[in-house]
Amino acid sequence: MIRVLFFARLRETLDCQELDLDFSGTVTELKADLAKRGEVWHQAFHAEEVLVAINQVMSKNDECVKAGDEVAFFPPVTGG
Amino acid sequence: MIRVLFFARLRETLDCQELDLDFSGTVTELKADLAKRGEVWHQAFHAEEVLVAINQVMSKNDECVKAGDEVAFFPPVTGG
């Protein structure tokens, strides 16, 4: 199982804060899986810039996700 | 008459804070006159960098000094 988190506008768009999934593969593959969950999900992962952190570290699309990981998706950050 | 002021290390070297002089001419000419006041004065105006302000504005050696002016000589500044 992996835990998937969503933040900010993305969380609102998907109306989803958190998912537990059976998954292993790259971030790109995970995004493709998530995009199949419905039109809103498809749009969110294709039309907008989505950043990813694996285990709370900024990561890239070609990195691998394995059981036990926490994967977070979010829009570009706007703090400071 | 002009008023001539000296600051910081230069004031200490010359042991002089202030002079009233009859002078008109350029800053370069004023420095040459002052350098004639003794060995210490000669050294001070030839061996070290001396800045000048006319009427409290940073000025250059080729600028003219006229009656009523306040001319200040001092070492490079070290505030801040």
Place this chain on the structure above:
Amino acid sequence: MDTILVQTQAFNAGELTNRLASATTAHGALVTFTGLVRDQTSDPVESLFLEHYPGMTDSALNDIVAQAKTRWPLGPVTLVHRVGLLYPGESIVFVGVTSAHRAEAFQACEFLIDYLKVKAPFWKKETTPSGQRWVATRSSDNAAAERW
């Protein structure tokens, strides 16, 4: 020696400044940056909500400070970021850097806020008379971070 905080409570930028000034007599230069909620005149911001990714913000801020310390010889550093609900005039973020010389202190302070703006997981949502809106990324922020 460094202070790195993410908090909902308001902070006092002046107090943080004075604490850094008295934290060291070996470092003669202190540069601070304070980011405040602006009250824009066109579509006035009534309030700002700062969302964050709690597990990640601390480590992201610690990592950014660690990077600054490998680049410049720094004394104590303070980085405080607020989350939750804020109003115009309130401080969002404080970055304070000490160093022996001012050029390094200025560079490190600007580096820290530039990096924080693109690498730390905070998101701003504004409430205005015309509704709520997520603040958009500014391309100038990406450019600023890429300079370093």
Place this chain on the structure above:
Amino acid sequence: MDTILVQTQAFNAGELTNRLASATTAHGALVTFTGLVRDQTSDPVESLFLEHYPGMTDSALNDIVAQAKTRWPLGPVTLVHRVGLLYPGESIVFVGVTSAHRAEAFQACEFLIDYLKVKAPFWKKETTPSGQRWVATRSSDNAAAERW
């Protein structure tokens, strides 16, 4: 709106910071520089005497602030410089700048202190265990001022 002071009394950098932060809600970026008397370990500074040219310092500082304001769109600016006798850990100078955006605030703050360092008539004399000495100009200060 601007505060430009030359004074023998100690100032409180934190208070000056907070005053600027609350002086405007239109400017979201506040950058401050505080220069402190350092306590060097090799030949420790016991005290510092800051001499100045009273008639000229005010106009020199006003002129430097006016130049900064023609270069960048700034909100309120504070510039305070101490003169007289100071001890390690005390603040010598404070420069605080507000602007709508941080890049401008950083640039203007660094410009102000760089220009002050070479254009304002202040001179430092240190007292150390080995005696008194006038502080020498650093060539890096001239280089810093010439960048602008």
